[in-house]
Amino acid sequence: MAGRVLRPVGVITETARRLSGANLHERIGLKAPPGELKRLADTFDGMLDRMENLVGAQRRFAANAAHELRTPLAVQRAAAEIGLAGDPPPEKVARIRTRLIGVADSSEHLIESLLLLAVSEEGLEHTSPVDLAALAATELAAAEPGAGPAGPPQDPTVVRGLAPLTVAGDGTLLGHLVRNLLANAVRHNRPGGRLELSTSADGVLRVSNTGPVIDPADVPRLLEPFRRSAERRHTAGEGAGLGLSIVASIARAHGARLAAEANPGPEGGLTVRVRFPLPEGPTPAPDSIRLPRN
Incomplete structure (x- = not known):
């Protein structure tokens, strides 16, 4: 009888031990009548839902940040390799220079925004x-x-x-x-x-x-x-x-x-x-x- 009563505790413990960043989608889904252990398992599943959402949001943020930072770098490289290839006339050099400065300003603004977002997430001292x-x-x-x-x-x-x-x-x-x-x-x-x-x-x-x-x-x-x-x-x-x-x-x-x-x-x-x-x-x-x- 003690083993049957404590079996849900073993299920919860085994699920917690098995979890990692690769299988946060797993849930206990305890099939049991209402009680303390059922509430504990449901609370644990709710916590896993929040963790999965947070980890997913962080991954999307990192991927988007990498994409946003890679785009201006690609533009700068193309402008330097193609726009300034050979012996371009002065007016073309001036246009490329203006373009590169604009891309640099945009990148600087993006980095400042990312830093501000990180600072605000830390809370207020x-x-x-x-x-x-x-x-x-x-x-x-x-x-x-x-x-x-x-x-x-x-x-x-x-x-x-x-x-x-x-x-x-x-x-x-x-x-x-x-x-x-x-x-x-x-x-x-x-x-x-x-x-x-x-x-x-x-x-x-x-x-x-x-x-x-x-x-x-x-x-x-x-x-x-x-x-x-x-x-x-x-x-x-x-x-x-x-x-x-x-x-x-x-x-x-x-x-x-x-x-x-x-x-x-x-x-x-x-x-x-x-x-x-x-x-x-x-x-x-x-x-x-x-x-x-x-």
């Missing part, structure tokens, strides 16, 4: 009060369209509503969070569209834009690294697909909840809300507490 409304206003002033090649008629209309909001966090990382949200809202907008930026006293930062119509089922994937609004398109205006994943990582590091949703209607676009935890109010001193009279 120190926090301080950050005026998020003032920070958002500063980043908006720096990112506001108007100097781009499209010209003022193509610029989106900016709607702002920045209520006072102070959160505990890292000012540098929060600056990157706002900057990436604004850059994404401008890059994926439509000519003459709209960009909305707001903060509220209940701890919410909101950025919304018009743009391409997005399938609601695709929104969660846009928060993953190297996901773009149009797959397999990597042009100068498309970016590496790290902006929203960095936003999600920085939000997690600050204990904030990020929610993104596709805007309904023909105007399209995306709305992203980041809800920060508000600091708790001061605890009254013991001598200031009034006791009820008998």
